[in-house]
Amino acid sequence: MAAACSPAMSTALLLLQASICSTLGLASLPAIDNEATNTSMVGASTAGAPLVFGAPLALWNKAPGKSKLAVALGKKRVLCELPLHKDVPVQEVAAAVAATFNKHVRAGGPVFASRASRRQYEDEYGAVLGYNALTHDPYTKQREKDAKKKKKDADGNPLPPPPPHDRMQDELTVAHVPGVLFGAALGPVVSDLSQVGTIEFSTGAKDTCLTFGRAIDLTLTFQLSGFSDAPTASPDGALPPAADAIGAANPAGVAAASGRELAAKLAAERGGGGGGGAADADVDALAEGVEAVDVTPKEMVVNPWDVSGAIDYNKLIDKFGSSPLTPADLERLERIVRKKGKVDGLHRFIRRGIFFSHRDFLRIMDLAEQDKPFYLYTGRGPSSGSMHLGHLLPFMMTQWMQKAFDVPLVIQMTDDEKYLWKGEYMDGDDNLDHFRNLTMQNAKDIIACGFDKDKTFLFSDCEYVGTMYPNIVRIWKAVTYSTARSMFGFVGESNIGQSAFPAIQAAPSFPSSFPVVLGAGRDSEMACLIPCAIDQDPYFRMTRDVAHKLVGAKHPMGGKPSLFHSKFFPPLQGATGKMSSSDNNSAIFLDDTPELISSKIKTHAYSGGQETSKLQKEKGANLEVDVSYQWLTYFLESDDELKAIGDSYGSGQGDYWATGMVKDKLIELLQGIVAEHQSRKIHITDDEVREWMKERKLKF
Structure with a gap:
């Protein structure tokens, strides 16, 4: 069987190979047998209709040098590799591959998936395409080693070697995006390419990298944790027709950020440089393809797992049904906090509209004016060892609010959420403890923001969930699965923990989840204020819909938490989407x-x-x-x-x-x-x- 791989990663691996083939004009990118020494197949064209989106570039027809493009899982498992001539501008080629990949992700497109036997796949499409390293059995090599060392099974019999050519799974997931990619994937795939996530070209000290998450020391590298595990497409359905699967050429397929200059560099490598007329024609064709690529996202995407595109915050307010913070609201807030005497005036995030939207914040100001109790709730999903500046925004705002209003605060560390979406089962083990350890490291960054320890409770879901469990059960009972599915996009392939998690994030909105910390029971009249980025709003829209079922009749807001929404901190590369932990060059990290x-x-x-x-x-x-x-x-x-x-x-x-x-x-x-x-x-x-x-x- 194949190594554990999330649907988004499985899709991305296939799309990355298609992007390399597209950029370099290859019919397919054959696998490297890790034990073979003959790599003569690398760059060879397969029989049949080519999977090509752009003019062929004969970068592989010279004696290979040290430059190469490679796709690998981890540090040892090389899936495919393409040696390049030493004079090939490998960095520009890598940038072109990244641009092609990102173009398809941003454009989106449905991913069709079906299950097929290896024999059916080979009969329909041919053995060459079928023997793809993404579908190799990673345990074959170990079985070969065990047989060579004459190890024995439980009954004392010598372990036999694996059958010849037994290097593929018997059952394959076949993924197909019309006109973009087709092939056997490593595992289940997502339902739309937009769920994969973009990649970025960067130059390291030693390597040219396409990085998913933090770079590994390989030429093209990525990590399984670099993607959100979005809903997957159904594996049911027939194989696509061969002609449609392979598809026709796309003249705009070679996408490179450097435009005509890169096209000239690439075309110059054809056939040892080529003649002037032919080279010029190639440059024109490539440059035309580059200019035709539209990398603008077709629509804004904002949800708890994905923020992409150019964000229109006015449209977000309309879409989510929240309320804008008006000048009159800010004047009233400033009067309240100045009267309390803990701060000199409004935080710059509020003055400059970085926190721009709310739900029931006017009711919170009512309570503050009347000296009635409320508490703050915010949180962090630990996904990296060090937080970045974008992560600090809600905590800096919350710290100011705690001081300005002189109120208690609870901070939820959702290590369970990160495991449910990003966790991996590897060799019979999993990495739940990895995310629990990240909680400890991220907690230090949070504490360093300057909160009042006597008024702050910081907790891990994995450790504290038992105390919240009665409220979690009540929320589960109150929310139908159809409601959760429509809000969060859950499908049949979503694990049951993902479907259950929204109630865990909702539970801290109710004071009775903290019987010791807040001294609150179900009849508590404490309200809750949640400063957060607006992508977290869907969790609390659901919470507000059922809140009246979890509090007493005298609760001043019917149990509904108040939301105070921030904009997204833009990545270094441009003001679209938000800063990401998985892209080291998009962010300034706190270490x-x-x-x-x-x-x-x-x-x-x-x-x-x-x-x-x-x-x-x-x-x-x-x-x-x-x-x-x-x-x-x-x-x-x-x-x-x-x-x-x-x-x-x-x-x-x-x-x-x-x-x-x-x-x-x-x-x-x-x-x-x-x-x-x-x-x-x-x-x-x-x-x-x-x-x-x-x-x-x-x-x-």
């Missing part, structure tokens, strides 16, 4: 060094400035798309200083007229913020974290 912070911003921060100094001085920068300026709106405290920088950069005049000056300002600011955070975190021990996670009555 990054000053040198790495500087390098990331200088290298990856998307600029809204003009192409030349002359144009910049004439037209100024586009502040709406300039990432460095946008990040300053999040972290620069002084409104006057921010305005001065914006006026200068936007006009191309003054002290900050150029992109480099704005980047230098951001680098200096973030180096200071991260260094200060690190200086606080370094003193937080595991024992200290356990004290914060100890169930105890909070002081309020």
Whole structure:
């Protein structure tokens, strides 16, 4: 059987191979037999209709050098590999592969899947396509080793070697996206390519990488944890017709960020350089294909597992049915917090519209004015060892609110959620403990944000779920599966834990989930305020629908939690979607060094400035798309200083007229913020974290 692989990863592996074939004009990318020394098949064209989307590029017809494109699972299991001539611009080729891959992901497209026997697959499509390393049995090599060492079975008989050519599963999942890809996948696949997640080209110290998550030291590399495990397509249904499966050529298939220049470099490699006329024709064809690619997302996607596309926050308010924070709301909030005397005024996130939407926040202000009790609830799904700046936003806001309102706070660490969506069964074991360990590490980053320990309870779902269980059961009883399915997109292939999890995230919204911490029973009249990014809103829309069933009749809000929504912190590469833990170059992590912070911003921060100094001085920068300026709106405290920088950069005049000056300002600011955070975190021990996670009555 195949190694454990999430549906999104299984689909991505197949799409990555199709993208390599598409970019290089190959009919297929044959597997490398890890034990074979002859790699002459690499780059060979298969018989039959080719799976080609672009002009063929004979990059493989010279003596191979050290450059190569490879696809691998982990550090040892090479699935396919393509040696390239030493003069081939491998970085540009990799960038083209990434662009092709991302184009298909952003365009989306239904993924059709069926189950077929190996014999049926080979009879229909041929053995060459069938023998794909994605479908190899990873235990064959171990059985060969066991037989060679004359190991014995439980009855004392010598273990036989595996049958010849027994390197594929007997039953295959065959995935098909018309005009894009076709082949046997490693496991179940997602229902739409948009659920896979994009990849990014980056250059490391030693390798050229296409990275899914943190890079592994291989030329094309990715991790199983780099994807959200979205709903999968049904494996039922007949195999597609051969002609449709293989498909016709797509003239816009070679997608490369560097346009005609890259096309020229690629075409120049044909046949040892080729003649001038032929090379020019190839350049024109390739450049036309590049220019025809539309990489703009067709629609905005915002849900608890996926945020992509250009986000229109006004449309999100309409779509989700929340309310905008108006100037009158902000004036009232400022009066309330100034009267309480704990803070000097509104947080910059509120002043600048970074927190922009709400549900029932006006009722919370009513309670604050009347000195009636409420508490704060926020959380974190531990998916990486170190949090990044985007993760800090809800915690910085929550810390300010705890201080401003002088109220208790509960912080949920959803290690169970991350395991249900990203966990893996490998060799009879799983990595649940991995996510529990991440909880401990992330908790240190959270504590370093400056919360009041006497008023804060930080808890892991895996440890605290028993206390919340009565409320979880009540929520399960109150919410139908059809409601959960329509809200969260659950399908038959979703594991039952995923279907059950929304109730676990909903439970902390009710004070009775904390009988010791808040001293609350079912008749408690404490309201709940949840600062969070707006992609978490679906959980609490469900919660609000059934809230009246979990509280007493005197609860001031009928049990409904109040939501305080933030915008998404944009990635370095551009203001679409949100920053991701799985892309090291899209984010500044809280354990990054000053040198790495500087390098990331200088290298990856998307600029809204003009192409030349002359144009910049004439037209100024586009502040709406300039990432460095946008990040300053999040972290620069002084409104006057921010305005001065914006006026200068936007006009191309003054002290900050150029992109480099704005980047230098951001680098200096973030180096200071991260260094200060690190200086606080370094003193937080595991024992200290356990004290914060100890169930105890909070002081309020």
